[in-house]
Amino acid sequence: MTTASAPVLEIRDLSVSFPTETGTVSAVDGVSLDLAAGEIVGMVGESGCGKSVTAMSIAGLLPGSARVTGSVRLDGTQLVGARESALRRVRGREIAYIFQEPMTSLNPVLTVGRQIGEVLQVHERMSRRAARARAVELLTLVGIPSAAQRVDGYPHQLSGGMRQRVMIAMAVACGPKVLVADEPTTALDVTVQAGILHVLRDLRDRLGTSVLIITHDLGVIADIADRVVVMYAGRVVEQAPVDDLFAHPRHRYTAGLLSASPQPGRHAGTDRLTEIPGLVPVLASQPDACTFADRCPAADERCRTAAPPLEGIGGADHVAACWYPCTTAPTAAQEANR
Amino acid sequence: MTPQPNALEIADLVMHFGPVRAVDGVSLTIPRGRVTALVGESGSGKSTVGRCVVRLVEPTAGTVRIAGTDVTHLSRRRLRPHRGAVSIVFQDPAASLDPRMLVGEIVAEPLRLAGKRISRRDRDARVAPQLERVGLRAEVARRYPHELSGGQRQRVSIARALISEPMLLIADEPTSALDVSVQASVLNLLADLQRDIGFACLFITHDLSAVEYLADDIAVMYLGQLVETGSRERIFARPAHPYTQALLSAAPVADPVRQRHRQPVLLGDDLPSALDPPSGCRFRTRCPLAFDRCATEVPAQTAIGDGMAACHLVRPDGTGPDVRTADPSEVLS
Numbered sequence: 001m002t003t004a005s006a007p008v009l010e011i012r013d014l015s016v017s018f019p020t021e022t023g024t025v026s027a028v029d030g031v032s033l034d035l036a037a038g039e040i041v042g043m044v045g046e047s048g049c050g051k052s053v054t055a056m057s058i059a060g061l062l063p064g065s066a067r068v069t070g071s072v073r074l075d076g077t078q079l080v081g082a083r084e085s086a087l088r089r090v091r092g093r094e095i096a097y098i099f100q101e102p103m104t105s106l107n108p109v110l111t112v113g114r115q116i117g118e119v120l121q122v123h124e125r126m127s128r129r130a131a132r133a134r135a136v137e138l139l140t141l142v143g144i145p146s147a148a149q150r151v152d153g154y155p156h157q158l159s160g161g162m163r164q165r166v167m168i169a170m171a172v173a174c175g176p177k178v179l180v181a182d183e184p185t186t187a188l189d190v191t192v193q194a195g196i197l198h199v200l201r202d203l204r205d206r207l208g209t210s211v212l213i214i215t216h217d218l219g220v221i222a223d224i225a226d227r228v229v230v231m232y233a234g235r236v237v238e239q240a241p242v243d244d245l246f247a248h249p250r251h252r253y254t255a256g257l258l259s260a261s262p263q264p265g266r267h268a269g270t271d272r273l274t275e276i277p278g279l280v281p282v283l284a285s286q287p288d289a290c291t292f293a294d295r296c297p298a299a300d301e302r303c304r305t306a307a308p309p310l311e312g313i314g315g316a317d318h319v320a321a322c323w324y325p326c327t328t329a330p331t332a333a334q335e336a337n338r
Numbered sequence: 339m340t341p342q343p344n345a346l347e348i349a350d351l352v353m354h355f356g357p358v359r360a361v362d363g364v365s366l367t368i369p370r371g372r373v374t375a376l377v378g379e380s381g382s383g384k385s386t387v388g389r390c391v392v393r394l395v396e397p398t399a400g401t402v403r404i405a406g407t408d409v410t411h412l413s414r415r416r417l418r419p420h421r422g423a424v425s426i427v428f429q430d431p432a433a434s435l436d437p438r439m440l441v442g443e444i445v446a447e448p449l450r451l452a453g454k455r456i457s458r459r460d461r462d463a464r465v466a467p468q469l470e471r472v473g474l475r476a477e478v479a480r481r482y483p484h485e486l487s488g489g490q491r492q493r494v495s496i497a498r499a500l501i502s503e504p505m506l507l508i509a510d511e512p513t514s515a516l517d518v519s520v521q522a523s524v525l526n527l528l529a530d531l532q533r534d535i536g537f538a539c540l541f542i543t544h545d546l547s548a549v550e551y552l553a554d555d556i557a558v559m560y561l562g563q564l565v566e567t568g569s570r571e572r573i574f575a576r577p578a579h580p581y582t583q584a585l586l587s588a589a590p591v592a593d594p595v596r597q598r599h600r601q602p603v604l605l606g607d608d609l610p611s612a613l614d615p616p617s618g619c620r621f622r623t624r625c626p627l628a629f630d631r632c633a634t635e636v637p638a639q640t641a642i643g644d645g646m647a648a649c650h651l652v653r654p655d656g657t658g659p660d661v662r663t664a665d666p667s668e669v670l671s
Contacts (some may be wrong), residue, residue: 045516046517046518046519052395113549117592118587135432145606159609160380161606161608162608189379189380189544189590189609190379190544190585190589190590190601191584191585191588191604192379192545193588193590193607194588194590194603194604195605195606196451196603198602198604216517216518218518218592219547219589219590219591219592219597220590220594221592221594222591222592222594222597222598223590223594223597223598225594225670241420242520242594244594244596246592246593246595247595256519257518257519258592260518260519260521260522261518261522261543261547261592262522262525262547262548262550262551263547263591263593264547264550265550266530266550266551267527267550268533268549268551271551272444272526272529273518273525273526273551274522275522275523275526276519276522279487281519285346288447292648310620331370
């Protein structure tokens with residue numbers, strides 16, 4: 001779903017580093033991405049690749065010690081370096097978050113209705129009664145049965161999936177333009193996950209919310225994302241429409257990731273999973289090298305001495321940062337289709 | 339006793355923790371050298387089955403036989419000679435390896451517990467090939483767990499589990515805590531070791547793609563009971579129980595073209611409480627096809643090939659309706 005209109009969220013050259021005892025650690029290194037209205041962008045990568053730090057930095061949620069440079073524009077308004085009071089108006093109202101573990105994000109001693117209502121009372125200056133009524137509507141919207149009763153319940157009375165639905169209700173209470181969902185289904189069972197993904201898609205369709213969904217699960221990406229951003233060691237290494245990315249991965253890391261996950265119809269007796277040798281590098285700025293070079297089958301001297309730029313490959317909407325991109329690497333999924 | 343007893347025979351296993359009926363009548367057999375996957379959602383009791391088999395807990399009722407020996411109620415002392423026959427690998431290697439022990443000590447621990455007095459040199463000689471077998475260099479024996487990556491730690495857990503040459507390995511979500519690229523190497527390793535050594539394996543997981551990759555047979559668990567068992571081929575091609583069907587339909591496939599043509603069966607989020615499971619069929623509160631009889635009568639197990647399905651709608655010939663093709667308007671949203 002590419003649109004010609006200006007993106008709702010525009011991230012340019014975003015870098016985040018943290019001072020530590022042993023020097024500065026660069027967690028995010030020059031990330032750029034756009035989120036169009038009503039678009040669902042999936043950000044995928046392994047733990048420690050900078051997905052969550054990128055997400056947190058969008059609305060200035062990182063601790064004060066973080067050094068954030070670059071630009072994050074929400075409908076043209078610069079958020080990097082914005083005053084705390086300005087950010088507070090944006091958070092929850094324009095940009096809302098949901099996180100992996102709903103129980104730690106909910107207050108155990110307040111009813112569900114109070115917690116959803118609080119958002120509305122703060123941002124929309126609603127009365128308590130009106131906020132409660134709206135909370136019931138929101139709970140219905142996210143598919144919670146008998147919402148009128150559940151609104152007076154406490155988080156511990158809800159299952160994990162229901163709690164995540166409450167978090168989503170809270171997040172969309174003020175009709176945000178952007179919803180950032182950081183591993184929203186990782187703690188949930190697959191049957192429950194399917195329901196949560198359904199709710200997110202439904203919200204996009206009905207409210208036009210743009211969604212940035214962060215996950216390590218390629219199945220989730222295949223299910224819900226319009227466009228995919230692949231991160232590795234703090235950098236975006238590839239970005240493409242979802243079909244194109246799975247069918248024609250250009251970056252060697254993306255290709256490796258796709259063939260490393262078991263596919264339907266594959267069994268150990270006849271088939272081996274492709275391993276990616278080595279480890280995700282410890283985050284440190286390597287300005288003059290491809291961060292994947294040490295694990296890459298195609299790497300040579302050039303990869304270790306110059307960082308490849310993120311360039312269009314096979315169309316402007318498919319970019320990859322690789323000196324030797326894959327030309328035709330059919331994925332296991334494609335092969336299984338034949 | 340038969341000359342070649344099965345690696346594992348569980349009969350009517352019950353494990354109650356106070357009022358919580360975690361496991362409520364599970365029977366399962368794993369022949370020697372076969373990999374059986376035990377799948378189900380969190381809270382279904384699958385890990386408790388594994389813990390009963392290695393006797394980390396003593397079952398409330400039922401029997402557990404390992405290589406023909408009934409270990410259900412053996413005392414710690416009487417159990418010790420049989421400890422080597424079954425090992426377990428846990429989900430989180432950071433939590434299951436003692437941070438104060440060297441890797442070499444960790445891997446040799448089962449030998450020490452078996453009462454074998456061995457010198458340090460002997461120990462190192464025994465440990466080195468084990469580490470090599472799981473793809474680690476022998477020098478790793480002199481490191482501490484915190485010096486290793488997650489994937490390396492899980493390899494250490496596997497080496498520790500296999501040093502006693504067990505007949506049965508319990509692998510409880512062995513790859514769930516690992517990154518995708520590391521998961522692949524651990525799954526490959528387990529597959530290679532299983533083929534080369536030939537141990538039987540109870541592979542406990544919620545990851546259906548890993549199940550298809552590794553398992554020979556599959557047992558599906560729901561709220562303390564098995565709802566379906568069968569070969570991998572049959573379960574993936576023709577799942578008979580509505581829960582198995584829903585589970586397979588809900589697991590996303592990492593292929594956008596195919597994934598978007600699939601229609602997941604949405605079950606609703608609430609797994610009923612194991613304190614007070616539903617009457618009749620335990621799945622009926624979430625089953626899109628449930629009818630009156632499901633509430634009043636516990637479904638019998640209908641034999642399908644080598645396995646079974648416990649559902650009123652499964653006909654004696656093993657066929658039945660499929661919730662994945664049922665009218666979506668009947669399906670809960």
